[in-house]
Amino acid sequence: MPTVRPATLADAAAWADVVTACSPYLVQDLASTEHGMRTEPAAVRRVVAEQDGRVVGVGRLHADPGEEHVTMMLMVAPEHRHAGVGAALLTDQLPAAAATGSTTVRSIVEDDDDSRAAAAAWGFTLTRRFAMSMVDPRTVVAAAPPDGVRLLPLSDLPPRVIWHALSAVMRDDPSGLSTPMTFGEFQDQWADPRMRPAVGRAVLVDGELAALSVLGVAGERAWSDMTGTLPAYRGRGFARLAKQxxxxxxAGAGVTRAMAGNDDANAPMVAVNRSLGYAVFAHAALGVRALP
Structure with missing residues (x-):
């Protein structure tokens, strides 16, 4: 049987390897994993499952203060599935999840037979559905902005301005997975090596920030962390312009696969991605389970 123990910084490489093997779209590497382990809030609980001295599964539990949900990530290396690794991770994390005072635990469930079967066996009900899509950014051509509109790298803006904008737009994510951050938490995330402020773009209208697109990059892969328009500027195509x-x-930074995940109910962003050439290549669902 696997042994479950707290994760340490020495496990960062193995953690990144498991995530990469399990997910075709999560953009995470060693440097990003190490940064997360060093800076994430104390409310985060990471554990690993070992078999014969090798990390074969990972689990991460995160409870935001005041939230009724606690978020859990469980991943088992494909070649070690059906051996009780996932169950061992879940058994270890559930008491910690219940101790937060939250009423439910939620987790992203991949759209494959193994993941769906495990989620059902562990008492999760699949609710919201997500589409994962991808485009080769080298095929995208940027349109010239209209009069009075400028585009700037996010690195040219003060971090606090970006934080305020993200706080405003993430409330509209229908999945409920985009939760508000304190400025300190944002600063930690902004310092993650996978974040590329020089690649992300902001749309300014008459000098005011109207929309932005944030990208995380690891090697040739990129993940869209957030694209949105502030309420006063919606309906004018600025989110598409920022993402474009x-x-x-x-593409200029060497990315060949740019990926995004969208709740099926997020019709405006699904339409933006489709117009930019994104094609769906995978699905996932939000699994929810009540806590005792």
């Missing part, structure tokens, strides 16, 4: 120019900048 971000993708062109990503």
């Amino acid at each position: 120019h971000t993708l062109v900048a990503a």
